[in-house]
Amino acid sequence: MRLFLISLFTLLCLSNTAMAKDHFLIPGGPGGGWDTTARGIGEALMKSGLSDNASFQNMSGGGGGRAIAYLIEIGDRQGDMLMVNSTPIVIRALTGQVPYSYRDVKPIASIIADYGAFIVRADSPLKTWDDAVTELRKNVRSLTIAGGSARGSMDHLVAALAVNAAGLEGSRIRYIPYDAGGQAKAGLLSGEVQMLSTGLSEALEIAESGQARILAITAPETIPAYPELPTLKSLGYDTSFVNWRGLFAYPDVPDEKVQEYIELYSKLLKTPEWAAVRDRNGWMDLFRTTDDFEADLQAQEEQLRELMTELGFIQ
Amino acid sequence: MFDALMVGVDAAFQWNNLMYVVVGCLVGTFIGMLPGLGPITAIALMIPITYSIGPSSGMILMAGVYYGAIFGGSTSSILINAPGVAGTVASSFDGYPMARKGMAGKALAIAAWSSFTGGTIGAVMLMVAAPTLAEVSLSFYSGDYVMLMFVGLTAIAAFSSNGEFLKAMMMTIFGLALSTIGIDPSSGTERFTFGQPDLLDGLSFLLIAMATFALSEALMNVIKPDKQKDEDMGKGNLGSFKLTKGDVKEIAPSVGRSSVLGFLIGVLPGAGATIASFMAYAAERNLAPAKYKKDFGEGAKRGLAAPEAANNAACTGSFVPLLTLGIPGSGTTAIMLGALIAYGLQPGPLLMQDNPDVFWSVIVSMYFGNIVLLILNLPLIPYLAKVLVLPKPLLTIFILFFSLIGVYLVSFNTFDLFMMIGFACIALLLRLLTFPMAPLLLGFILGDMIERNFRRAMLISDGSMNWLWERPLTLTIFIIAIVVLFVPLFGFMKGRLNKTTATPD
Amino acid sequence: MLLRFVLGPLLFLMFFTVYGIYAWQIPLLPFEQYEAVDSSTLPKIYAGLGVIFSFLGVIAQYIKYRDEGDDHAPLGLKKENIKTIALVILLMVIYSALLEPLGFIVSTLLFLIAGFWVMGERRGRILLLSSVPMVVIFWLVMTQLLDIYLAAGTFWS
Numbered sequence: 001m002r003l004f005l006i007s008l009f010t011l012l013c014l015s016n017t018a019m020a021k022d023h024f025l026i027p028g029g030p031g032g033g034w035d036t037t038a039r040g041i042g043e044a045l046m047k048s049g050l051s052d053n054a055s056f057q058n059m060s061g062g063g064g065g066r067a068i069a070y071l072i073e074i075g076d077r078q079g080d081m082l083m084v085n086s087t088p089i090v091i092r093a094l095t096g097q098v099p100y101s102y103r104d105v106k107p108i109a110s111i112i113a114d115y116g117a118f119i120v121r122a123d124s125p126l127k128t129w130d131d132a133v134t135e136l137r138k139n140v141r142s143l144t145i146a147g148g149s150a151r152g153s154m155d156h157l158v159a160a161l162a163v164n165a166a167g168l169e170g171s172r173i174r175y176i177p178y179d180a181g182g183q184a185k186a187g188l189l190s191g192e193v194q195m196l197s198t199g200l201s202e203a204l205e206i207a208e209s210g211q212a213r214i215l216a217i218t219a220p221e222t223i224p225a226y227p228e229l230p231t232l233k234s235l236g237y238d239t240s241f242v243n244w245r246g247l248f249a250y251p252d253v254p255d256e257k258v259q260e261y262i263e264l265y266s267k268l269l270k271t272p273e274w275a276a277v278r279d280r281n282g283w284m285d286l287f288r289t290t291d292d293f294e295a296d297l298q299a300q301e302e303q304l305r306e307l308m309t310e311l312g313f314i315q
Numbered sequence: 316m317f318d319a320l321m322v323g324v325d326a327a328f329q330w331n332n333l334m335y336v337v338v339g340c341l342v343g344t345f346i347g348m349l350p351g352l353g354p355i356t357a358i359a360l361m362i363p364i365t366y367s368i369g370p371s372s373g374m375i376l377m378a379g380v381y382y383g384a385i386f387g388g389s390t391s392s393i394l395i396n397a398p399g400v401a402g403t404v405a406s407s408f409d410g411y412p413m414a415r416k417g418m419a420g421k422a423l424a425i426a427a428w429s430s431f432t433g434g435t436i437g438a439v440m441l442m443v444a445a446p447t448l449a450e451v452s453l454s455f456y457s458g459d460y461v462m463l464m465f466v467g468l469t470a471i472a473a474f475s476s477n478g479e480f481l482k483a484m485m486m487t488i489f490g491l492a493l494s495t496i497g498i499d500p501s502s503g504t505e506r507f508t509f510g511q512p513d514l515l516d517g518l519s520f521l522l523i524a525m526a527t528f529a530l531s532e533a534l535m536n537v538i539k540p541d542k543q544k545d546e547d548m549g550k551g552n553l554g555s556f557k558l559t560k561g562d563v564k565e566i567a568p569s570v571g572r573s574s575v576l577g578f579l580i581g582v583l584p585g586a587g588a589t590i591a592s593f594m595a596y597a598a599e600r601n602l603a604p605a606k607y608k609k610d611f612g613e614g615a616k617r618g619l620a621a622p623e624a625a626n627n628a629a630c631t632g633s634f635v636p637l638l639t640l641g642i643p644g645s646g647t648t649a650i651m652l653g654a655l656i657a658y659g660l661q662p663g664p665l666l667m668q669d670n671p672d673v674f675w676s677v678i679v680s681m682y683f684g685n686i687v688l689l690i691l692n693l694p695l696i697p698y699l700a701k702v703l704v705l706p707k708p709l710l711t712i713f714i715l716f717f718s719l720i721g722v723y724l725v726s727f728n729t730f731d732l733f734m735m736i737g738f739a740c741i742a743l744l745l746r747l748l749t750f751p752m753a754p755l756l757l758g759f760i761l762g763d764m765i766e767r768n769f770r771r772a773m774l775i776s777d778g779s780m781n782w783l784w785e786r787p788l789t790l791t792i793f794i795i796a797i798v799v800l801f802v803p804l805f806g807f808m809k810g811r812l813n814k815t816t817a818t819p820d
Numbered sequence: 821m822l823l824r825f826v827l828g829p830l831l832f833l834m835f836f837t838v839y840g841i842y843a844w845q846i847p848l849l850p851f852e853q854y855e856a857v858d859s860s861t862l863p864k865i866y867a868g869l870g871v872i873f874s875f876l877g878v879i880a881q882y883i884k885y886r887d888e889g890d891d892h893a894p895l896g897l898k899k900e901n902i903k904t905i906a907l908v909i910l911l912m913v914i915y916s917a918l919l920e921p922l923g924f925i926v927s928t929l930l931f932l933i934a935g936f937w938v939m940g941e942r943r944g945r946i947l948l949l950s951s952v953p954m955v956v957i958f959w960l961v962m963t964q965l966l967d968i969y970l971a972a973g974t975f976w977s
Contacts, residue, residue: 059727062512063498066728095503097515144775152503152849176774177501179767182643182652186584189640190453192775205641209663312849313503481877485832488870492839495863504859506846507839537939538897538905708939709950712932715912720928720958723919732916740909747897748828766862778856 022054025083027067037245038084040277041111041268048273050264064089065098071105075250082108082261086245087154090301094314095152101301106253107293108261110246111269112278113286116158116218117203117229118145119196121188122211129216129235132195133166140172146193148181148202152313155184157304158218158241159197160311162232165239171311188212199243201283218242223284242300244286246293262289335368335376336680340688343383344695348391350399350525350721354384354647358654365654374673375680377651382434382684385588385626386692389426390699393619394419395714397529399721401520401760402588402626405596407528408753409611409618416614419700420556425616426623427692428558429570433624434685436574437581437631442678448632449639449664451582458772458782460585462792464765467593468757469799483754486745490758493518494766501770513730521725523759525718526738527752533714534743536707556696565607566620569599577625581632584644585768588626588633589760595625601799631681638662638674825885829877836874840867907938928955 022045024038035058042054059067064085071083083105093101120126126135135142140163147155156177160170176193178184181202188196189211196203196212200219204226206212217223218241219231232239247265249257268274269287278285288296308314339361346357357380365373388400393410406426413422440448455463468487496507497517508514573595580591599621600611611618633644641662643649655662655673666674703710722731742752776782784790843863915931922930932951941947 057727060516061726061728062515065512065515097498097503097505099512141777150498150500150503174774174777176771177767178771179500180643180649182649183585186453186636186640186642187457189642190456192456206663209641209666211640211663481873481880482828484873485829485870485877488866488873489832489835492836492863492866492870495866499859502849502859504847504849506859506863507842534905534908537908538901540901706941708936708941709946711908711939712935713954715908715935716928716932719912719915724962729916729919732919733913736909736912736916745828750828769862770857773855773857 021080022051023079023081024054024056025067025071025081026056026058027064027083027085028058028060034084034086034245036281037112040281044268044271044274044277048268048271050268050271063092063097065100068098068100068105071248071250072100076252082247082249084245085248087243087300090297090304091154091157094301094305094308096314102248102297104251105248106251106258107290107297108247108249108258109265109289110244110286110293110296111265112245112283114243114245114283115200116155116162116241116243117198117200118159118162118215119188119198119203119206119212120194120215121191122213124194124213126195126215127213129230129232132215133168136163136166136168136173140168141174143195144174144176144193145195145197146176146178146184146187147197148178148184150177151175152308152311154243155197157307157311161239161241161307162216162218162237164307164310165232165237170307201281242286244296258290331368332372332375332676332680333683335372336379336684336687337691339376339379340383340684340691343380344387344390344692346380347384347387347400350391350397350521350529350717353388353400354381355650357384358647358650373654374651374677377654378677378681379684379687381630381647382627382688385630386427386430386688389430389623390423393422393426394699394702395529396532397714397718398524399521401524402592402629404524404589404756404760405592405622406619408596409613409615412612412614413619414703418614419703420696421558421562422619423696423700424556424558424693425562425566425619427689427696429566429620429623430627431685431689432570433574433577433627434631435682436571437578437628438678438682438685440575440578441631441634441681445635445639445678448582448635451579452584452636452640452642454788455583455585456772456782456786456789457768457775458786458789459792460583460768461765461772462789462796463586464590464761464768465796466792466799467590467597467761469597469796479749479751482750486750486752486754487758490755491762493523494759494762500763500767501774513728518734518759519722519725519731520760522722522731522735523738524756525722526735527742527755529714529718530735530739531742531746531752533711534739535746537711538743538747540707556700562616566616569617569621570624572602573599573621573624574628577628578632580625581629581644582635584636584642585764587645588629591625591629592622593757595621597799627685634677634681638666638677639664822882822885825881826878829874829881832874833871833878836867836870840864840871843867904938908935911935911938925955925959
């Protein structure tokens with residue numbers, strides 16, 4: 001009986017020390033974008049020796065809101081816990097889907113970026129983005145544009161943004177929502193829709209296999225690794241869009257901790273182990289810390305607020 | 316093609332790869348048995364491990380886990396009526412009644428053999444026709460999927476044999492209605508969320524499945540104990556674990572048909588093991604001669620064999636769009652796609668040309684995976700079935716625990732647990748009033764897909780319904796659906812008509 | 821009793837009516853005004869179909885009642901079973917509520933032991949032997965092998 005109680009007690013103690021040094025809070029389920037990013041970062045941290053132990057906690061629900069609430073509530077008790085998040089936190093705060101915004105937590109740094117891309121089938125009559133614009137000028141509803149998420153979410157917004165930049169009514173485009181990137185891809189390749197708005201990393205997969213052609217991307221400058229991909233800006237359309245992914249801490253985190261994190265991740269991004277993880281996933285570095293990061297967030301919030309009001313997604 | 320095949324066989328036969336298949340199958344089976352963890356979680360967890368062993372070995376490991384998880388899901392479906400994987404829900408319709416009748420061992424054996432055959436036939440079809448099938452993958456538009464799901468819904472007819480058609484319909488529509496809770500996937504509006512952030516994502520499949528099947532079943536046994544059955548099970552009366560010649564003869568045609576059907580459905584990116592298993596179940600029930608037909612829903616061997624064969628064949632089929640076009644057909648294949656890309660491979664038409672060893676070794680390893688799964692799991696069956704021998708108090712509470720923790724592991728949200736308990740109580744009440752549970756789950760699963768595809772078809776055609784008849788494919792499936800749905804209805808009404816006219820005045 | 825026959829369809833009728841009311845109140849985003857099919861279309865269809873079928877169900881059950889009469893036994897539930905099930909459901913609710921504060925290990929142990937006890941198992945040895953190993957093994961597999969985080973108990977930390 002005594003043995004039993006002792007072992008039980010030990011177990012209890014052990015279970016509470018299961019909190020590791022670098023703990024990542026993931027607002028989505030395993031296998032999703034946030035999850036892969038967090039685990040990739042953790043992997044690089046451990047492989048490069050910058051961290052003893054990285055642990056991950058999935059907490060999906062409420063479009064990411066649950067994890068944010070959790071972070072705010074127990075962040076200070078939970079050791080080194082950082083939450084992964086990305087552009088949707090801005091979007092969903094604007095629509096009110098999530099009752100929190102980036103201001104309710106402490107942005108530490110953005111780590112990687114993905115850009116939007118527009119793709120058509122290899123045998124499509126649209127050869128360049130300008131061709132697409134020509135079609136849209138005749139009738140802004142003439143092209144069906146698919147995306148891997150609901151109306152009013154990122155893929156839709158990016159498409160509307162690009163069309164707006166051509167001086168057309170982005171709010172009237174025919175956006176066809178699919179459940180996920182994979183289904184949207186199928187829709188494009190089968191010929192059900194004419195164009196696909198998706199993330200660059202996904203677009204590259206399809207384009208490299210020769211089945212489709214990337215018409216334009218939303219990066220602010222040409223990407224060094226892929227100089228042949230035209231950015232909207234280089235084509236004369238003055239707009240850009242970044243889907244960043246970054247790390248957040250609980251709201252009242254002390255400044256020394258923030259510095260610690262920044263130093264850690266600056267080091268990480270220079271390691272070959274990180275380069276391996278990053279390239280493997282087709283991500284691009286975008287290391288912007290605290291103040292710069294917050295300025296970016298604010299700018300993006302403004303850009304999206306304008307766009308979403310115009311599109312009628314928010315009042 | 317043959318020497319490329321040999322390259323694949325060669326790769327698959329290497330010792331380390333064989334080991335990976337075995338490990339994958341074992342781990343997958345274990346994970347599949349736990350309701351909350353599905354193939355998706357299992358594979359996502361495996362990915363980091365696979366980085367260090369190389370692409371073909373990694374894919375082999377993941378394929379093993381995938382199949383193992385499906386089999387594990389079948390096990391919990393059959394033994395405790397807790398289908399943790401949507402693709403194994405249909406297996407519980409006849410598998411669980413068989414287990415309750417003391418034929419648990421045989422049920423598991425049928426599941427194992429049917430799964431094996433389904434997967435093997437699928438692998439053969441994959442080998443032979445993968446490139447050509449790529450075209451099939453791309454042939455379905457949203458409208459076609461709507462019609463396909465519609466045909467799937469006609470499986471409800473299977474649960475209305477004893478004149479309980481209206482009750483089955485009420486449950487189906489209830490399920491459809493439940494699927495509308497949450498944020499609308501097409502337009503982002505909130506529906507029936509009543510300001511609860513936890514309802515924004517809608518109800519999870521696992522929650523409803525556990526509540527209506529496992530929990531309500533366990534609770535039902537508490538409130539209406541079946542003394543005789545409990546005694547039987549307690550005595551360890553599990554029946555034989557082998558299939559007799561008669562059994563094989565009975566299920567062979569079903570297995571054959573369901574495998575082909577399941578494979579073809581799996582090839583479509585928008586439909587997978589779940590739809591395949593339901594349709595195979597419905598098809599076999601409609602095609603069954605009277606002597607087998609009446610057992611459907613109460614322990615028909617064909618009723619178990621068909622979905623089991625179909626879901627494995629569909630899993631194999633879903634590799635077609637993945638490998639030939641780089642299109643993932645389901646959450647699981649999406650993760651595998653991510654893994655392939657992480658290895659630096661480009662799934663698509665180029666994969667077969669540039670990396671034939673990966674392509675073919677995956678295919679051959681699938682065939683292997685099926686064999687290994689069978690070899691590993693057949694001996695396990697007696698031990699798995701022993702679960703049922705646990706004394707009732709223990710077994711019941713364990714089932715409750717598994718269901719609760721299973722749902723918790725998906726979302727880590729205690730609100731979900733309270734909702735599940737609430738639904739279980741409702742389900743219990745409905746069961747006491749003799750409503751069938753299966754149509755509810757069917758409506759719930761299909762409701763989501765039907766709505767998305769329907770609204771997408773309407774969007775693409777700019778508001779008109781002409782997508783229904785514009786393409787011959789859509790029209791054909793539509794006609795099939797109407798026929799399948801209304802013929803039994805017609806028969807039912809005719810029966811009632813006869814009954815009324817036959818009553819003497 | 822007639823109620824026993826029609827209770828089911830009647831409940832559904834009520835549910836679908838309420839569902840329908842809320843379906844008509846689904847807020848539509850501005851751009852959806854133009855569309856033929858919007859967020860509320862399918863819910864309305866389901867509500868309509870549901871009302872029709874449950875209404876038919878009430879009628880069918882009434883006919884059945886009239887044909888077969890009241891010689892069916894009532895639900896046939898024994899009092900002690902009802903007491904047991906109420907306790908079991910209560911236990912599940914308590915377990916769900918305590919899971920995060922007390923942590924996985926403690927709350928599961930309590931749930932299992934209390935559950936067994938309510939279900940009739942009173943032997944101390946069995947109670948412990950069936951619960952403790954299960955909890956321990958489960959916890960080990962989840963946290964150590966599969967790297968899945970299980971609640972550690974916000975109360976303690």
